[in-house]
Amino acid sequence: MPSQSYAVSPVGHIISPFKQKFAIPRQPNLAEAEGEIHLNEDFKDLSAFKGIEGFSHLWLLFVFHQTQPRGWKPLVKAPRLGGNATLGVFASRSTHRPNSIGLSVVKNEGVEFRNKRPVLKVSGVDLLCDTPIIDIKPYLPYADSISEATDPLAQYADIPTRSVVFARQVTEQLSAPDSPFSSKLPALIESVLQQDPRPAYRQQNENDSKIYKVRLYNADVSWQVSAGAVIVSELVRCDE
Numbered sequence: 261m262p263s264q265s266y267a268v269s270p271v272g273h274i275i276s277p278f279k280q281k282f283a284i285p286r287q288p289n290l291a292e293a294e295g296e297i298h299l300n301e302d303f304k305d306l307s308a309f310k311g312i313e314g315f316s317h318l319w320l321l322f323v324f325h326q327t328q329p330r331g332w333k334p335l336v337k338a339p340r341l342g343g344n345a346t347l348g349v350f351a352s353r354s355t356h357r358p359n360s361i362g363l364s365v366v367k368n369e370g371v372e373f374r375n376k377r378p379v380l381k382v383s384g385v386d387l388l389c390d391t392p393i394i395d396i397k398p399y400l401p402y403a404d405s406i407s408e409a410t411d412p413l414a415q416y417a418d419i420p421t422r423s424v425v426f427a428r429q430v431t432e433q434l435s436a437p438d439s440p441f442s443s444k445l446p447a448l449i450e451s452v453l454q455q456d457p458r459p460a461y462r463q464q465n466e467n468d469s470k471i472y473k474v475r476l477y478n479a480d481v482s483w484q485v486s487a488g489a490v491i492v493s494e495l496v497r498c499d500e
């Protein structure tokens with residue numbers, strides 16, 4: 261039986277607004293998150309992207325580099341089942357898997373040539389900043405979109421949509437003329453936090469006294485759930 265190893269090396273890495281794993285949506289296209297794929301020196305030839313503009317969506321193949329050192333197990337906990345029930349690793353999209361390879365379909369926002377290297381802009385990403393990208397392929401609707409596909413966990417796929425309320429001082433920080441925060445931050449905070457990224461066992465708690473923090477772009481965002489809504493209480497600039 262073939263058991264040879266094959267060397268794979270990244271073509272580049274993604275710059276995304278997600279600076280930590282916590283609160284990254286569990287699949288792509290669930291949040292308004294933009295990313296830029298910066299190509300390595302060996303892939304600076306723009307002709308490698310010839311024709312890509314015709315494809316609205318792309319597959320990204322990448323390495324779950326942050327969880328890779330922890331290896332894998334045959335059974336994994338399924339977040340969609342509340343975090344306790346298990347599934348086989350090959351029946352899941354867990355980050356803890358042999359070869360640590362992830363795949364995400366994202367929107368193609370175009371290629372730019374910057375500092376003598378191609379930069380591929382994408383949106384709808386679910387990748388941690390600096391994730392190594394090992395390949396990029398076009399999404400082919402005629403082959404990749406399967407109308408009769410089934411998912412036994414589809415009934416658990418509902419994503420919470422809590423209202424997100426910005427405290428007054430946060431709104432003022434975001435709208436200040438000299439705001440150090442990205443103009444894309446408010447929409448990202450809203451689309452990420454409305455999904456209630458708390459651990460499954462706390463998601464039923466409509467009045468949670470715990471204050472959570474998530475780092476998005478250059479902001480440490482503090483929030484909590486009160487009367488069923490997500491209240492964004494503080495933004496602190498962090499130096500990346």
Ligand code: SAM
Pocket residue numbers: 281282283284285286287288323324325326327328353354355361362363364365386387388390391392
């Ligand atoms: N769409 C991909 C797939 O199906 O292979 C990823 C699905 S995985 C369930 C999504 C989670 O991967 C995110 O919520 C985030 O916590 C985690 N993640 C994203 N980038 C990662 C990285 N570079 N290393 C480890 N975990 C990462």
